[in-house]
Amino acid sequence: MTAATGHVVILNGPPRSGKSSIAAAVQSSVEGTWIHLGVDSSVAATPAHLHPGIGLRPGGERPDLEPLVSTLTEALYGAVAVHARLGLDVVVDAVHHHDYATPLDTFAIAQQQLRGVPTLVVGVRCPLEVIRERRRATWGGAGYVASAHTPDPVQRWQHAVEEAVRSDLELDTSEQTPSECARVIAATLGRAVSLR
Template sequence: MDVIFLNGGSSSGKSTIARAVQALLPEPWLAFGVDTFVAALPETGGGIEFGPDGEIVVGPEFRRLEEFWMAGLAAMAAAGAHLIVDEVLLSGGAGQDRWRSALAGLDVLWVGVRCDPVVAAAREAARGDRIGGMAADQARRVHAGMAYDLVVDTTATDPDACARHVVAALKSAS
């Protein structure tokens, strides 16, 4: 397997699961999150807008830059790096299709990271570094039209247990 792809809404636990998966695997896996990509965008002209209610709107410039991001990660995986991608596919299945194209020829384990919207919203509020409303808005939307190899639910399952499920699925797929 070349890539573990974690898709879930904000505050669903993807980054924590990614770190736990890294700790469980004997060889190094690099984790890259969509937050890293968004932080790399210029403050203006990056094609992304955050509404006061947590809504995220992306435009053509964002999509163009996102293509570069995806191609870069795919090139790393094609060169032999094992990757964990931590993503929030706002467009659900359409986003998965873009990633499938970018990752063509690579073995990918597609993992849905679900969390009850109320629980995700409470985590979001506790973090204090997110726009309120983002987690609840994304909790279900990011999974629309998606096809997964594995789904974990962090509502009542801790990240370490979810990571163990991911590693077990990875081993059975290899």
């Protein structure tokens, strides 16, 4: 007997916008068996000399890695699709953008891999000043360093990710907690919310 196809929720937003926190809230409170895959798990599985892999930031700084980004995106969403087709639900934290040195549409790759799988695309939004504060709290201001290619990488992430994908639903993590965001996602999917 084949299980019903699971749902996929793609959380697309810039780094530090709150995607991982929402994913954890979905796993702990939304009805279903939720598997969390995405940028962090892909980068963790990628050899260090090929970092940031799928997390390559906007600006075309590493055109040598762009073919790998395409392949890793295809592999990630292929795995997401397999999980869903086996009846598991998948929440994906993603940073889709088009700002590469060569033409590359990672979201189109995702859509191709997920053809026939029920998918909800959630734009995770957060004002720049809140993202900057979260970065300071986490890394003390370290992290992305401006360069000739990306004079303000935080702002560039924000713009590139928001422009790349049309969302079915948008959430603002400066106004909603991860639990509140998970409840909105559950309601959109018609799923129950439990307190586990």
